[in-house]
Amino acid sequence: MKAIVVGAGVVGSSVAYRLAQAGADVTIIEERRPGGGTSSVTYAWVNACEKLTSEAYFRLNFAGRQAHEDILAEFPGADWYHRPGVLQWQDAEAEAGGRDGTDPLAKLQQLIAWGYPAEVLSLDEVRKLEPEINPDAIGNAPVIHYPRDGWLDPVPYSGALVAAAQERHDATLIEGHVDRLVLTGERCTGVVLGDGRTIEADVVVNCAGRWLNDIVQTPEHRVPLAPTLGIVAYTPPAGTPLRSALRTPLVNMRPDGGGRFLLRSNELDRLLATEEGAVPAHPQAQELMRRAIRTVPALKSVAVEAVRIATRPIPQDSYSAVGPVPGLSNYYAVVTHSGVTLGAFLGELVADELVHGHQRDELAEFRPNRFFN
Ligand SMILES: Cc1cc2nc3c(=O)[nH]c(=O)nc-3n(C[C@H](O)[C@H](O)[C@H](O)COP(=O)(O)OP(=O)(O)OC[C@H]3O[C@@H](n4cnc5c(N)ncnc54)[C@H](O)[C@@H]3O)c2cc1C
Known part of the structure; x- marks a missing residue:
């Protein structure tokens, strides 16, 4: 089987690697660099506890x-x-089932019932684990600890999987822009590149993330997306010994290598109107830094060093869309929020479906056809 994978973010690189490993003749087409899209501007928490x-x-x-x-x-x-x-905590208002509608302890019980490693920590236990956290930032909120959770570095991951697809399984990487699909009646037979070249294949797997629909010239074959903007601020190396990732009402923050911290907040994301203006002086970036200092006072002399803004690829009903698109054979879409968490597994599922012909039950509720009925 000859397969084209459009996009080599955390999703496309996983899909390409697994397809090639399963025996497909894979051509990856990426116009930036592996991991250079939304996968390079993300909190990258690999988790199911927010789902x-x-x-x-x-x-x-x-x-x-x-x-x-x-x-x-x-x-x-x-x-x-x-x-x-x-470590995750909510303030008293949310604890009462308020602001964001979640009761953290009910959430904890649900997670434990579903087998997710999670526990409540006392303030003393938090202090022992992370002495730099300001107890006032926690207040009386229960702190949930996910002891086995963490984050991915999606760019090195994507680069390694693309390289392995090439070196171990003879995949080809084309550094170029896909302009549109090649359509023969109701069948997709390849893609046309920006330089005019046509590449043919038995199946085109679209992993272009937020750009998914840009290469689909027929509106009736576009998966409806409801993208949102996200802003991430980075500190310079700070020398502050915080090891865990924090998920808090003020700020989500975690180490980002070399002593740097990565900061973000859903609440501040909602104030964004454009991807433009990603500079340290950005008001939301400055607010992220103030919130990080309230949470970890040892950062008081640290300033924002860099800022990035990205668009999340989110299907309209917020859930993943993975599979064929009605009315267009040999075309397969893979688009999702939480692509960092899901990428590696989606690669396995897509390869199993396309190369071995196994319909995977895990995807039954996440087919694109739900948008087309
Ligand atoms: C602020 C923020 C926080 C997030 N936090 C988390 C989190 O904690 N956990 C989590 O799991 N997820 C998180 N996400 C979501 C996650 O980052 C994305 O779901 C994931 O990165 C999407 O990966 P992707 O491979 O689908 O898309 P991308 O990484 O965007 O990859 C698509 C690739 O396709 C290429 N491409 C596009 N069009 C073309 C074309 N025409 N021709 C050739 N190449 C093309 C692009 O260059 C790009 O490299 C977050 C996102 C944001 C913005």
Whole structure:
């Protein structure tokens, strides 16, 4: 089988690697660099504990977490998956079932019932684990600890998987722009590149993330997306010994290598109107830094060093869309939020479906056809 994979982010690189490993003749087409799209501007928490709105979605993400652990055995020495644990707390208002509508302790019970490693820590236990955290930033909120959670470095991950697809399984990487699909009646037979070349294939797997629909010239074959903007601020190396990732009402923050911290907040993301203006003086970046200092006072003399803004590829109903698109054979879309968590597992599922012809039950609720009925 000849397969084209458009896009080599955390999703496309996983799909390309697994397809090539399963025996497909794979051509990867990437116009930036592996991992250079949304996968380079992300919090990258590999988790299922934020996915409780649907058990099927929780299970998919739980398997995603496992797939990231499993794939490490194929890449000896890989250091892209960090699992020092994640600490999460809500303020008293949210604790009462308020502001964001979640009761953290009910959430904890649900997670434990579904087999997710999670526990409540006392303030003393938090202090022992992370002495730099300001107890006032926690207040009386219960702190949930996910001892086996952590984050991925999606760019090294994507680069390694693309290289392995090429070196181990003879995949081809084309550094170029896909302009549109080649359509023969209701069949997709390849892609046309920006330089006019046509590449033919038995199947085109679209992993272009937020740009998914840009290469689909027929509006009736576009998966509806509801993208959102996200801003990430980075500190310079800070020398502050915080090991865990934090998920808090003020700020989500975690180490980002070399002593740097990565800062973000859903609340501040909602204030964004454009991807433009990603500079340290950005008001949301400055607010992120103020919130980080309230949470970890040892950062008081640290300033924002860099800022990035990205668009999340989110299908309209917020869940993954993975599979064929009605009315267009030999075309397969893979687009999702939480692509960092899901990438490695989606690669396995897509290869199993396309190369071995196994319909995977894990994807039953996440087919693109739900948008077309
Ligand atoms: C602020 C923020 C925080 C996030 N936090 C998390 C989190 O904690 N956990 C989590 O799991 N997820 C998180 N996400 C979501 C996650 O980052 C994305 O779901 C994931 O990166 C998407 O990966 P992708 O491979 O689908 O897309 P991308 O990484 O965007 O890859 C698509 C690739 O396709 C290429 N491409 C596009 N069009 C073309 C074309 N026409 N021709 C050739 N190449 C093309 C692009 O250059 C790009 O490299 C977050 C996102 C943001 C923005």
